[in-house]
Amino acid sequence: MSSSEDLVTLTADCLCKANIFTTQVPRSKLPLEAWACHCDSCRHVTGAIYTTDLTWPEERANVDVSALKAYSFSPKYDVLFCPTCSTLIFFASTQKPNEKLVVSTGTLKNAPGDFFKITKHQFVGDTGDGGASMWLRKPNTDGTEAIRYSKRAQDDNGNPAQAISYDWPSPDQLTGYAAKTKDPVHIWCRCGGVNLRWEPPSYEGIKDEDLPWFVDPNTHKALAGFCACESCRLFGGVDVWTWGFAELKDIHFSNKEPGFPNSSDALRALVDARDPSVGSLTYFASSSDAQRYFCSNCSASIFYAWDERKFMVDVALGVLEASDGARAEGSFSWAFGGAISHLEENAGGWRYDQFQRVMKEGEDWRISRGYPKNWRRLAREEAVERA
Structure with missing residues (x-):
């Protein structure tokens, strides 16, 4: 013993x-x-x-x-x-x-x-x-x-x-950093209780200063990034969590029926009312101003909504079905090798070192594929240099 x-x-x-x-x-x-x-x-x-x-x-x-x-x-x-x-x-x-x-x-x-x-x-x-x-x-x-x-x-x-x-x-089998696909992206959970589609807008003709903050001015792709916070990790049960960002106006019911909420307030109200249109979608309020949406039947994490960003959501990337693969590189601009959000929360534990390795591997892979640093990463690094 x-x-x-x-x-x-x-x-x-x-x-x-x-x-x-x-x-x-x-x-x-x-x-x-x-x-x-x-x-x-x-x-x-x-x-x-x-x-x-x-x-x-x-x-x-x-x-x-x-x-x-x-x-x-x-x-x-x-x-x-x-x-x-x-x-x-x-x-x-x-x-x-x-x-x-x-x-x-x-x-x-x-x-x-x-x-x-x-x-x-x-x-x-x-x-x-x-x-x-x-x-x-x-x-x-x-x-x-x-x-x-x-x-x-x-x-x-x-x-x-x-x-x-x-x-x-x-x-040559990957979409790559610059190319953008126009295909709608299916959003679905394992049991099918959540069944939506996202139609990434083109943003053609829109000035850089008028783009949503999460849209790459060079490629017009939405940001995809890594989060190390405990809430995201436990939301889906995986160590390295990844989010993409989307405006609610671009998310629709899969049957093409109109009426999917275009604000987080409206989405919460529809779910609270148990409207059958949202299927098995429910949420957990992880704080007083944030809702984490998931499928009540099979557990799949779907969205993160924050009251200060009423017209957009963070989309759980694992429930996406994109034509070009799990990372949906044709729709998202990935910050490969960049800093992981809320990394400091993991100091003193084994995950901190794991995230360091994830950043290194992401950077090595980015370089091997010839991808440039995405615009958000460049902006952060420039801010650090100026500080």
């Missing part, structure tokens, strides 16, 4: 703190093996463009998940999430009741230590463009590379699958 000095406590919780799970693991077992998944189903059930998971060390029979809501993710697994705030905490086998739960690493407390190691990326082929695997190439403390697979790491017979190189996809 290990002494208390040899045990490390793992804590997983949800955004509203109604559900908190703790377990202990021998320090000698760390880091635990984790894996990233980029499949269409995981992206659309979380709102994140990838998930990272590991086996929860506690025996399943000892974990009380009665306060969590279950959604049938597949014939083999349910996802268990907080019905109040949407945090997806566990995957649970439906065919093997004694099999241990799988926990979303984004729900783990940010404590000092080296808790897990990502060994593989699965279903990268579903992304079309590599998705988040591009900035998670070497996500671990020891600098090792996480192996990428188009589908699973093993075939149906348990044999190792062929890995795919980080050179995939080639630059």
Whole structure:
């Protein structure tokens, strides 16, 4: 029996703190093996463009998940999430009741230590463009590379699958920094209860000074960026959260019926009224002036709305289906390699170092693809230089 000095406590919780799970693991077992998944189903059930998971060390029979809501993710697994705030905490086998739960690493407390190691990326082929695997190439403390697979790491017979190189996809297969697509972008959750479309405007003929603050004056693409705050992380249960920005006037019901709210006040009122037009969309007020919208059936994070920005929302990138891949580079201007918002919140814990690696990998990938720094990153760096 290990002494208390040899045990490390793992804590997983949800955004509203109604559900908190703790377990202990021998320090000698760390880091635990984790894996990233980029499949269409995981992206659309979380709102994140990838998930990272590991086996929860506690025996399943000892974990009380009665306060969590279950959604049938597949014939083999349910996802268990907080019905109040949407945090997806566990995957649970439906065919093997004694099999241990799988926990979303984004729900783990940010404590000092080296808790897990990502060994593989699965279903990268579903992304079309590599998705988040591009900035998670070497996500671990020891600098090792996480192996990428188009589908699973093993075939149906348990044999190792062929890995795919980080050179995939080639630059000529990507939309690139400058080119902008005109295709509408589908917004949908895993269960289909949220079913919308976003039509990115052209902004042709509009002066730079009249563009929305989040629109790149060079490409007229909307900003896509990284957030390290606890609220975003717990909203979707993933460590590195990504948002895109859109004006509400450009979001529509998928059946092309008019009437989708063009302000956050109107959106909140429609959801509060339980209007059937919004389907399973609900929200959690993470602060007095902010609403985090998600699917009440399957947990997928959809929007972040802030009362001071009434005519726009942050859109969870994992629920988008774009013609050019999971990153939707034809619609978004990514700040690859730039500073991650709210990074300072993670000081003193393992996530701070992970985010540093994400920034480095993002920068290396940006340079390898010949992408320039996006305008927001340049503006921030210039402001620092002037200070």
